[in-house]
Amino acid sequence: MNREALIAAFLARHGYAEAARAPLAPDASFRRYLRLSGGKRPAVLMDAPPPEDVRPFVRMAAHIAGIGLSAPEIIAADAANGLVLEEDLGDGVVGTVESRTAPPLAGLGSGADQGRREGESLSSTSGLAAAVDCLIALQRAAPPPGLLLWDAPAMTQAALGTLLDWWWPAAFGGPAPPAARDDFAAALAAMLCPLAGGPRCFVHRDFFAGNLIWLPQREGLRRVGILDFQSAALGHPAYDLASLLQDARQDAAPGAEKRAIAQYLGGRPDLDPQDFRTAYAICAAQRHLRVACQWVRLAVRDRRPHYLAHGPRTWRLLDKALTHQAAAPLAAAMDRWIPPALRTNPEGLAA
Numbered sequence: 001m002n003r004e005a006l007i008a009a010f011l012a013r014h015g016y017a018e019a020a021r022a023p024l025a026p027d028a029s030f031r032r033y034l035r036l037s038g039g040k041r042p043a044v045l046m047d048a049p050p051p052e053d054v055r056p057f058v059r060m061a062a063h064i065a066g067i068g069l070s071a072p073e074i075i076a077a078d079a080a081n082g083l084v085l086e087e088d089l090g091d092g093v094v095g096t097v098e099s100r101t102a103p104p105l106a107g108l109g110s111g112a113d114q115g116r117r118e119g120e121s122l123s124s125t126s127g128l129a130a131a132v133d134c135l136i137a138l139q140r141a142a143p144p145p146g147l148l149l150w151d152a153p154a155m156t157q158a159a160l161g162t163l164l165d166w167w168w169p170a171a172f173g174g175p176a177p178p179a180a181r182d183d184f185a186a187a188l189a190a191m192l193c194p195l196a197g198g199p200r201c202f203v204h205r206d207f208f209a210g211n212l213i214w215l216p217q218r219e220g221l222r223r224v225g226i227l228d229f230q231s232a233a234l235g236h237p238a239y240d241l242a243s244l245l246q247d248a249r250q251d252a253a254p255g256a257e258k259r260a261i262a263q264y265l266g267g268r269p270d271l272d273p274q275d276f277r278t279a280y281a282i283c284a285a286q287r288h289l290r291v292a293c294q295w296v297r298l299a300v301r302d303r304r305p306h307y308l309a310h311g312p313r314t315w316r317l318l319d320k321a322l323t324h325q326a327a328a329p330l331a332a333a334m335d336r337w338i339p340p341a342l343r344t345n346p347e348g349l350a351a
Contacts, residue, residue, distance in 0.1 A: 003049060010083045014076040015040045030302075035088060042088035043075055049082045057084060057230035059144065063202075067141040069134060070215055070225040089213045089225040131212055131244060132260050134224040136267045139237045143202040150203050150235030152192035159188055159290040167293035170300060170346040171338075180337050187333035191282055191326065195236045198279055199271065203235035207243045209250065237271070238279035239287070246284050246321075248291045248314040281324035288318035289330070299349055311345040319343065 001009070011017055016039035024033040024044065031048040048054050054077060064071035072086035148154070163184065164176040204211075206228050213225030241264055245257045261280070265273050292314040299305040319340075322331040334343075 003047075006081050007045070007047060007083065010076075010078055010081070010085070011036070011039075011045070014085055016043065016045075016085070019043075021045070036085075041075075044072070044086050044088045046084040046086060047082065048084070052082050053079075054082050054084050054230075055079050056232070060229045060232050061086075063144040064138070064226055064229065067137065068221060069137060070213075070218060070222045071229065072225070072227070089215060089227070127214060128256060128260055129263060130221070130224050131209075132241075132263050133267065134212075134221050134226070135207060135240055135244065136264065137221050138204070138226075139201040139240070139268075141202065143234055147202070147232060147234040150205060150233035150239065152189060152195055154233070155192055155195075155235075155286050155290075156185060156188040159286055159293075160185055162290050162293035162297055166297035166300060167346065170296050170349060171342055183333050183336060184330075187329040188286065190329040192286060194275075194326070195279055195282060198236050198238075198275065200234050201237050203233050203237070204229050204240050205231045205233060205235075205243070207240035208247045209244070210247075236279050236283060237268070238276055239283040242280050242284040242287060246288070246317050248288065248317065249310050251313070278326045281321060281326045285318065285321040285324070285327040285330055288314055288321055292318055296346065296349065305350060308345050308349055315343045 008017070011019060016036050019036040019039040021034040021036060024035050029048075030052055031046055034045040034047065036043045036045055046054065046057070048057075058074050058077050058079070061071040061074055065073070070089070072089055075085040075087065077084045160181065164181055168176040168180075204226070207226075211226065211228040213227065215223050215225050241261070245252065245260050261277070265271065265276065268276075292311060295307045295311045295314065298307040321327055322334060
């Protein structure tokens with residue numbers, strides 16, 4: 001049975017045989033999403049053909065709902081064929097940060113994925129505060145069993161992969177020399193070392209505005225719908241806050257980051273503020289390096305060049321992150337191997 005026939009049969013089994021399908025904005029994976037209308041209730045079909053694995057998504061959705069937060073309800077799933085029928089959380093689903101009535105969720109200005117409409121008057125403060133409170137609740141809950149570690153070795157390998165296997169060949173026209181690989185591996189390990197003794201919690205790994213949906217009809221923490229959590233892991237709590245407040249896709253509103261960090265630390269009296277701020281700087285530097293180079297992988301391997309539009313902003317965020325003392329080992333390796341003029345999308349790649 002071909003893919004379309006599998007999908008049709010799956011939808012028919014669950015009451016959506018006659019539903020109209022409309023594509024939603026894709027994410028940075030091989031999954032696709034279809035909004036369904038005309039079925040029993042509004043729904044979204046996740047089409048994630050193997051080797052994509054939908055089981056982590058289903059498991060994490062149950063965990064998030066179980067601690068009183070909003071994740072899409074799973075209506076039906078066919079794990080063997082990579083199909084999930086999930087609740088449609090509204091206009092903000094996948095790739096947008098605002099619905100027609102929602103404030104921006106991270107105090108963010110307009111950007112390539114935002115889709116803000118002219119004439120709207122939207123307050124960013126309440127959305128940011130709700131997202132931070134949601135993150136605190138997500139982190140304070142006992143994590144589900146079986147999460148992989150998002151620790152220094154995993155973070156090092158992830159950053160090395162996008163930097164040296166994708167960005168470097170595109171920028172320099174050939175493979176990275178072994179000396180560069182060794183130097184960057186040592187620099188990342190040294191920078192990330194302080195995280196080893198820190199707290200660990202559920203880490204979403206992509207907790208940013210595009211994966212947060214404003215649900216004004218709900219109350220309390222459930223006003224923030226959470227998406228794209230299938231890669232959740234066990235790591236340092238600073239990582240997700242850095243993802244939220246230093247969004248690679250959109251510019252932060254003035255003062256938003258400072259206020260949100262203060263709010264977060266106010267809600268986490270169990271954390272040492274100085275140690276947390278150091279970890280926050282470290283996580284930001286690692287994330288920006290990995291993501292700046294990931295845009296190249298998406299353009300070259302996956303033929304999604306539109307992601308390169310976020311490259312200049314992500315490299316600027318990385319340059320800023322490298323000025324923090326905690327990021328000194330990575331900053332030194334960057335200075336040895338990548339001149340400032342090359343810290344951008346490689347020439348010849350167009351968004």
